Amino acid sequence: MKILVELPDDKAKSFLEMLKKLTYFKTEKLNREDEEFYEGLKEVEEINLAKQGKIKLKSAKELLYELCGRN
Structure with missing residues (x-):
């Protein structure tokens, strides 16, 4: 069996x-x-969860603000 584990770098x-x-x-x-x-x-997987209504993805505007360091 193979298992993929994702960990924080630290x-x-x-x-x-x-x-x-x-x-x-x-x-x-x-x-x-x-x-x-x-x-x-x-x-x-994130897209599939969003389509199912289980998570909310950021809008383009929210993403742009995040990339620019604004709230």
Whole structure:
């Protein structure tokens, strides 16, 4: 079984150290292409959740303001 885990950068090192102690567990770092693929899947999932009404996506105006550092 393969499992993808997403962690904050500041927690990843300690989490990986813990996993390395488990003899039945193998870790593998994703290459950049795989990372981009999984990020794309995450975006598709967010779109599906928005279509189902489970989350609200930002409007273009909200996104623009966020990018410009305005409220």
